[in-house]
Amino acid sequence: xxxxxxxxxxxxxxxxxxxxxxxxxxxxxxxxxxxxxxxxxxxxxxxxxxxxxxxxxxxxxxxxxxxxxxxxxxxxxxxxxxxxxxxxxxxxxxxxxxxxxxxxxxxxxxxxxxxxxxxxxxxxxxxxxxxxxxxxxxxxxxxxxxxxxxxxxxxxxxxxxxxxxxxxxxxxxxxxxxxxxxxxxxxxxxxxxxxxxxxxxxxxxxxxxxxxxxxxxxxxxxxxxxxxxxxxxxxxxxxxxxxxxxxxxxxxxxxxxxxxxxxxxxxxxxxxxxxxxxxxxxxxxxxxx
Amino acid sequence: xxxxxxxxxxxxxxxxxxxxxxxxxxxxxxxxxxxxxxxxxxxxxxxxxxxxxxxxxxxxxxxxxxxxxxxxxxxxxxxxxxxxxxxxxxxxxxxxxxxxxxxxxxxxxxxxxxxxxxxxxxxxxxxxxxxxxxxxxxxxxxxxxxxxxxxxxxxxxxxxxxxxxxxxxxxxxxxxxxxxxxxxxxxxxxxxxxxxxxxxxxxxxxxxxxxxxxxxxxxxxxxxxxxxxxxxxxxxxxxxxxxxxxxxxxxxx
Numbered sequence: 302x303x304x305x306x307x308x309x310x311x312x313x314x315x316x317x318x319x320x321x322x323x324x325x326x327x328x329x330x331x332x333x334x335x336x337x338x339x340x341x342x343x344x345x346x347x348x349x350x351x352x353x354x355x356x357x358x359x360x361x362x363x364x365x366x367x368x369x370x371x372x373x374x375x376x377x378x379x380x381x382x383x384x385x386x387x388x389x390x391x392x393x394x395x396x397x398x399x400x401x402x403x404x405x406x407x408x409x410x411x412x413x414x415x416x417x418x419x420x421x422x423x424x425x426x427x428x429x430x431x432x433x434x435x436x437x438x439x440x441x442x443x444x445x446x447x448x449x450x451x452x453x454x455x456x457x458x459x460x461x462x463x464x465x466x467x468x469x470x471x472x473x474x475x476x477x478x479x480x481x482x483x484x485x486x487x488x489x490x491x492x493x494x495x496x497x498x499x500x501x502x503x504x505x506x507x508x509x510x511x512x513x514x515x516x517x518x519x520x521x522x523x524x525x526x527x528x529x530x531x532x533x534x535x536x537x538x539x540x541x542x543x544x545x546x547x548x549x550x551x552x553x554x555x556x557x558x559x560x561x562x563x564x565x566x567x568x569x570x571x572x573x574x575x576x577x578x579x580x581x582x583x584x585x586x587x588x589x590x
Numbered sequence: 591x592x593x594x595x596x597x598x599x600x601x602x603x604x605x606x607x608x609x610x611x612x613x614x615x616x617x618x619x620x621x622x623x624x625x626x627x628x629x630x631x632x633x634x635x636x637x638x639x640x641x642x643x644x645x646x647x648x649x650x651x652x653x654x655x656x657x658x659x660x661x662x663x664x665x666x667x668x669x670x671x672x673x674x675x676x677x678x679x680x681x682x683x684x685x686x687x688x689x690x691x692x693x694x695x696x697x698x699x700x701x702x703x704x705x706x707x708x709x710x711x712x713x714x715x716x717x718x719x720x721x722x723x724x725x726x727x728x729x730x731x732x733x734x735x736x737x738x739x740x741x742x743x744x745x746x747x748x749x750x751x752x753x754x755x756x757x758x759x760x761x762x763x764x765x766x767x768x769x770x771x772x773x774x775x776x777x778x779x780x781x782x783x784x785x786x787x788x789x790x791x792x793x794x795x796x797x798x799x800x801x802x803x804x805x806x807x808x809x810x811x812x813x814x815x816x817x818x819x820x821x822x823x824x825x826x827x828x829x830x831x832x833x834x835x836x837x838x839x840x841x842x843x
Binding site: 401402471472474475476477478479480481482485489490493494 | 643645648650672673674675676677678679680682684686688689690698699702748751752755
């Protein structure tokens with residue numbers, strides 16, 4: 302009959318300890334998230350109302366709502382997407398499907414990774430120099446969105462390239478062997494099977510764009526604009542900048558207002574992430590291999 | 591043979607990143623024959639097939655030197671590599687059902703040729719699936735995904751897809767690896783029938799499969815063509831090199 306040796310027992314004990322340590326670390330990870338979410342709900346919850354969401358700030362931003370900032374954030378995100386998605390997807394298609402593996406391609410790939418690592422304040426200054434001053438667009442939604450687009454391009458490119466490369470090479474070769482060109486192969490086999498990953502990347506980009514503050518501070522966001530933007534050349538309020546402003550630059554703001562703004566902002570981001578995850582799960586169910 | 595060969599290979603040398611895989615191959619493949627290539631792993635059989643279809647373009651490290659003529663014209667002189675590939679059907683060891691319906695798998699190549707009429711496509715799909723001995727099994731689920739068929743069915747789907755190209759040359763690389771013996775026999779029957787319409791190059795690990803199918807057979811060993819001749823002659827011991835008999839009889843390999 303089998304009996305456990307001392308060695309068996311010792312390895313079992315070590316296994317138990319390892320498991321417990323990893324579990325504790327995981328719990329530690331969850332605690333800050335719960336505290337942040339809990340604080341926001343408790344302190345910001347009372348501020349949330351229809352009036353808060355759909356009216357402009359009043360009395361030097363010590364009262365009223367956040368409507369112009371909400372609308373401004375939608376504008377910034379939408380214009381940034383229009384600028385970055387076509388460029389990013391096209392660049393990823395080129396890098397993944399056409400580019401030969403040579404020094405130039407590898408340099409470009411390295412540059413993209415580094416672009417992702419550039420701090421957002423540096424992007425902000427680049428945006429001021431390039432879009433506001435050099436191209437003379439002026440501080441506006443367009444300049445701010447282009448700055449956001451440059452900043453989030455690596456996210457789009459990397460997400461797109463990864464989903465393209467998840468399509469098995471055998472599918473491509475089977476098409477090429479039938480005499481299909483690269484573009485025919487991309488259109489009929491590669492894109493239909495990678496579109497879910499590409500869209501997921503785009504949604505993640507939205508949530509990141511909505512939360513960024515530094516890149517829009519000097520390029521188009523304003524502390525207070527009495528009207529909603531009419532065109533991309535207007536300045537605008539934005540959720541993230543509004544939060545920064547009322548929390549640090551303005552006195553006499555009741556405590557629940559900044560917490561309320563933060564709660565709305567984080568809800569938007571979480572909602573976007575949830576949509577992204579749901580989308581991925583749904584499309585994975587449709588996956589064809 | 592009065593008719594000129596469909597394929598003429600001269601001084602063919604293939605290397606990967608400078609490492610030679612196949613050296614100084616010279617052979618002709620005649621129209622309407624099944625040409626077998628046998629040999630142990632790493633002897634250059636697959637590289638030879640890849641070169642015929644200019645698949646070296648898929649693999650940056652692969653370098654092909656020498657000349658390969660299809661119908662008398664060097665394959666590198668084809669103005670359009672896509673036109674060349676569309677006339678050559680390829681079946682690889684592991685089946686590749688494209689992630690689209692069974693119907694679309696077979697209609698893919700006809701559509702590339704510009705066929706749009708549903709009736710015409712229906713006809714091509716049915717004919718090719720029938721030839722590949724798959725029609726009876728899939729005729730009621732042409733709209734299900736090709737990649738969800740069983741391995742053996744996917745391989746026959748791959749063959750149907752190759753036939754839908756209406757190729758003049760069909761390259762088969764160990765097509766029976768993922769196929770059960772009964773289906774293998776059915777496909778072999780199909781290949782024998784196809785001989786009247788096209789030319790087949792059959793790379794196989796199964797010596798007996800070459801014997802059953804091939805009119806002529808070449809024996810590749812470590813990147814060299816050791817022997818070539820009428821298949822029956824090789825199997826009866828009429829060989830140029832003793833190693834051929836050794837391999838055929840399973841003494842090494």
